[in-house]
Amino acid sequence: MRKNIVAGNWKMNKNVIEAQQLMLQLVNYTKENASNCEIWIAPPALYLLMAKDLFALNEVGIFSQDMSEYESGAYTGEISAEMLESIGATGSIIGHSERRQFHGETDSHCNAKIKLALEKGLTPIYCNGETLEQRKSGKHLEVVKNQTEVALFTLSADEIKKVVIAYEPVWAIGTGETASPEQAQEIHAHIRSLIAEKYGKEVADEISILYGGSVKPDNAKEIFSQPDIDGGLIGGAALKIEDFSKIIEAFNA
Numbered sequence: 190m191r192k193n194i195v196a197g198n199w200k201m202n203k204n205v206i207e208a209q210q211l212m213l214q215l216v217n218y219t220k221e222n223a224s225n226c227e228i229w230i231a232p233p234a235l236y237l238l239m240a241k242d243l244f245a246l247n248e249v250g251i252f253s254q255d256m257s258e259y260e261s262g263a264y265t266g267e268i269s270a271e272m273l274e275s276i277g278a279t280g281s282i283i284g285h286s287e288r289r290q291f292h293g294e295t296d297s298h299c300n301a302k303i304k305l306a307l308e309k310g311l312t313p314i315y316c317n318g319e320t321l322e323q324r325k326s327g328k329h330l331e332v333v334k335n336q337t338e339v340a341l342f343t344l345s346a347d348e349i350k351k352v353v354i355a356y357e358p359v360w361a362i363g364t365g366e367t368a369s370p371e372q373a374q375e376i377h378a379h380i381r382s383l384i385a386e387k388y389g390k391e392v393a394d395e396i397s398i399l400y401g402g403s404v405k406p407d408n409a410k411e412i413f414s415q416p417d418i419d420g421g422l423i424g425g426a427a428l429k430i431e432d433f434s435k436i437i438e439a440f441n442a
């Protein structure tokens with residue numbers, strides 16, 4: 190079901206004490222403040238169990254930042270969908286551009302991971318987006334189309350409805366440069382229309398599409414107010430409760 194979501198991707202930040210402190214701040218924040226969106230966090234994998242414990246009584250979704258395309262076995266360093274399911278995780282980020290850039294992840298890998306996640310009842314947050322070069326050469330719509338088709342279009346209508354998509358232009362990640370609300374809206378509408386063409390409008394309208402790339406307290410409201418933008422996947426600004434909470438509050442009237 191389409192919902193408004195603010196998801197924090199902590200990436201490779203915070204030692205265990207700092208992670209615990211930020212989680213406790215978020216536990217307190219969510220106890221004291223009602224919000225008009227779902228709140229999800231993706232801490233480093235090492236802290237997922239701690240997150241499950243600390244948020245046991247809060248409605249905060251707990252996500253891994255990646256998961257394996259393999260089911261189980263001799264894959265050193267990997268975390269499986271089944272492991273995530275077994276600790277009660279909500280889901281996993283899949284295909285983040287940093288995984289693509291530094292670990293050679295492709296949309297075919299994403300497709301395999303998404304299927305495994307769905308089989309285990311996990312919510313995949315599938316990330317896509319173009320590089321600066323691709324945008325400058327006017328290929329952004331085509332790139333995102335290709336990514337979306339390869340990663341998602343082998344899914345059934347029932348399956349794709351359970352996927353959350355995060356459009357993250359690579360040139361806006363951690364750079365302080367944000368896509369304008371209009372640029373982001375253009376791609377979000379494009380993704381939704383691709384899904385509508387393939388699966389029908391009803392299915393497309395059920396899918397939450399998040400924007401990621403230098404979302405901050407001072408630009409969140411304008412970005413989230415676009416008709417096809419259902420929230421954000423937040424990096425740097427998810428690392429401080431003051432910033433993250435203000436972004437959550439961008440959904441308040």
Ligand SMILES: O=C[C@H](O)COP(=O)(O)O
Binds near residue numbers: 198357361364402422
């Ligand atoms: O996963 C989050 C995105 O990569 C955005 O990161 P950022 O908010 O630091 O630009």
